[in-house]
Amino acid sequence: MCDIKKICVINQKGGVGKTTTAVSLAAGLSRKGMKVLLIDMDPQGSVASSLTSSKEKNLYHFLMGECSFIDCLTPLGTNLDLVHSTESLTKAEVLLAGQKDGQKILAKKLSDIGDYDYIIIDCAPSLGVLNQNAMLFADEAIIPVATNYLAYTGLKFMIDAITEINRYFKHNLKISHIVPTMHDVRNKSNNKILKKLISEYGVKITSPIRINSKLAEAPETGKSIFSYDAKSRGAEDYGKLVKTVLGDQEEVKNINKISQAIPISARVQRLMEGKIEFYD
Ligand SMILES: Nc1ncnc2c1ncn2[C@@H]1O[C@H](COP(=O)(O)OP(=O)(O)OP(=O)(O)O)[C@@H](O)[C@H]1O
Numbered sequence: 001m002c003d004i005k006k007i008c009v010i011n012q013k014g015g016v017g018k019t020t021t022a023v024s025l026a027a028g029l030s031r032k033g034m035k036v037l038l039i040d041m042d043p044q045g046s047v048a049s050s051l052t053s054s055k056e057k058n059l060y061h062f063l064m065g066e067c068s069f070i071d072c073l074t075p076l077g078t079n080l081d082l083v084h085s086t087e088s089l090t091k092a093e094v095l096l097a098g099q100k101d102g103q104k105i106l107a108k109k110l111s112d113i114g115d116y117d118y119i120i121i122d123c124a125p126s127l128g129v130l131n132q133n134a135m136l137f138a139d140e141a142i143i144p145v146a147t148n149y150l151a152y153t154g155l156k157f158m159i160d161a162i163t164e165i166n167r168y169f170k171h172n173l174k175i176s177h178i179v180p181t182m183h184d185v186r187n188k189s190n191n192k193i194l195k196k197l198i199s200e201y202g203v204k205i206t207s208p209i210r211i212n213s214k215l216a217e218a219p220e221t222g223k224s225i226f227s228y229d230a231k232s233r234g235a236e237d238y239g240k241l242v243k244t245v246l247g248d249q250e251e252v253k254n255i256n257k258i259s260q261a262i263p264i265s266a267r268v269q270r271l272m273e274g275k276i277e278f279y280d
Pocket residue numbers: 013014015016017018019020021042044046123124125181182183209210211212213215216217219
């Protein structure tokens with residue numbers, strides 16, 4: 001279990017590209033030969049609408065002990081499995097909130113899962129008990145943030161929340177990457193926000209995901225961006241993110257080069273690593 005990279009794709013702000021990032025990352029990593037499990041933790045069920053699920057049972061049934069892990073697992077290819085969700089997951093939100101240790105059910109239920117290199121969780125835009133489950137299961141958080149002012153201001157709340165969760169539950173969820181999304185390179189305000197993000201969060205900021213209509217079209221076809229249009233900007237940008245997550249040295253070097261001029265503050269670094277009490 002300790003070799004599995006467990007990543008939640010999370011931001012309490014809606015519509016910032018969480019599902020697009022989770023699906024593209026899972027598909028991209030699996031294409032690189034990694035064995036990936038994608039879990040949809042959002043009652044909106046966006047992942048199953050983006051990819052195709054064949055199973056009747058879903059995450060709700062698994063969390064409630066009504067089915068086994070295999071019963072809700074849809075294999076989507078040699079290296080990619082999906083556990084999907086439907087609106088029934090909102091019931092789990094209510095039931096888990098009233099349950100002792102309801103925040104740790106996912107971690108408990110998946111404690112002996114084997115045979116994956118990566119587990120990616122697509123989170124809902126909330127900070128409710130389901131997302132607490134995702135955060136307490138994961139070791140790493142990837143935060144997509146649209147390069148607009150409101151998304152930028154919301155990022156601080158998300159970092160606060162992770163710090164609070166770490167402190168309260170004595171957990172060590174590390175923010176591994178902040179991904180600027182829906183970036184319009186010709187938009188002055190978008191560019192200003194991107195610069196601000198880099199100056200404040202340094203190497204944690206990945207190469208931006210540019211705005212690209214192909215990314216919005218791909219879910220309708222049930223395909224990932226890599227299958228739908230491998231030559232699109234969306235595929236190019238998410239391809240870079242996959243390399244970054246895999247620790248590709250060239251890509252890491254590029255990111256370092258961009259943010260070299262602006263060293264990340266020691267406080268932010270420790271905050272990202274979950275080692276700091278936010279209000280200290
Ligand atoms: N880089 C992009 N360029 C163009 N459209 C995009 C891009 N990224 C995401 N989209 C589209 O924007 C919409 C919102 O994206 P997405 O569903 O990934 O956000 P989300 O954060 O998961 O939303 P929610 O908070 O509702 O779960 C979707 O229609 C998606 O296809």
